[in-house]
Amino acid sequence: DAGVTQSPTHLIKTRGQQVTLRCSPKSGHDTVSWYQQALGQGPQFIFQYYEEEERQRGNFPDRFSGHQFPNYSSELNVNALLLGDSALYLCASSLVWGSTTSLTDYGYTFGSGTRLTVV
Amino acid sequence: AQTVTQSQPEMSVQEAETVTLSCTYDTSESDYYLFWYKQPPSRQMILVIRQEAYKQQNATENRFSVNFQKAAKSFSLKISDSQLGDAAMYFCAYRRRSNTGKLIFGQGTTLQVKP
Numbered sequence: 001d002a003g004v005t006q007s008p009t010h011l012i013k014t015r016g017q018q019v020t021l022r023c024s025p026k027s028g029h030d031t032v033s034w035y036q037q038a039l040g041q042g043p044q045f046i047f048q049y050y051e052e053e054e055r056q057r058g059n060f061p062d063r064f065s066g067h068q069f070p071n072y073s074s075e076l077n078v079n080a081l082l083l084g085d086s087a088l089y090l091c092a093s094s095l096v097w098g099s100t101t102s103l104t105d106y107g108y109t110f111g112s113g114t115r116l117t118v119v
Numbered sequence: 120a121q122t123v124t125q126s127q128p129e130m131s132v133q134e135a136e137t138v139t140l141s142c143t144y145d146t147s148e149s150d151y152y153l154f155w156y157k158q159p160p161s162r163q164m165i166l167v168i169r170q171e172a173y174k175q176q177n178a179t180e181n182r183f184s185v186n187f188q189k190a191a192k193s194f195s196l197k198i199s200d201s202q203l204g205d206a207a208m209y210f211c212a213y214r215r216r217s218n219t220g221k222l223i224f225g226q227g228t229t230l231q232v233k234p
Binding site: 033035040041042043044045048056058088090092108110111112113115 | 161
């Protein structure tokens with residue numbers, strides 16, 4: 001059972017550079033959400049994509065942008081990197097019209113994240 | 120705006136004992152979901168248990184159960200018969216009852232299980 005796959009696992013970038021993170025959702029899921037998790041903190045919602053459009057956005061600047069492809073995979077792009085962008089970036093997939101009766105099938109499936117370090 | 124608060128940064132429990140993790144939230148909505156997620160060192164968020172706000176009965180999943188107090192906006196997680204594999208960071212999360220609702224997480228509680 002293919003869960004959520006994120007790449008790369010780790011990444012080191014220099015301030016001012018641009019980065020692209022990738023996410024393949026769980027098989028059968030059509031919605032992808034991105035979260036930023038600073039060290040020792042809870043994840044913060046960045047944005048969500050469904051039907052190749054951004055549906056919701058959290059309190060993140062325009063330097064953070066995304067894309068969803070026809071196969072439901074997604075990319076997160078961050079421009080002009082700042083030291084404060086260093087974090088674990090989590091991708092979560094879900095099914096908009098999915099089952100709500102099974103705990104294991106319900107809700108969001110998370111990937112293991114990409115650890116981004118900005119130096 | 121909705122908020123989720125976990126006031127216990129760290130907790131510890133002896134193996135086979137019971138531990139309760141606390142969570143409070145704030146929302147003006149009446150229909151929503153609450154979740155507990157576990158994040159081990161592998162970093163992947165694992166759904167432990169969920170509660171629908173419209174249900175009065177507390178959810179249970181094997182050794183995990185919740186105490187959902189809607190009026191008090193409290194949602195605690197009880198882990199019975201704690202095992203070494205339960206050691207992880209635990210996050211309480213809130214979501215509106217919407218098919219594309221975002222998750223709002225608390226700050227997390229690190230649970231240590233002592234052998």
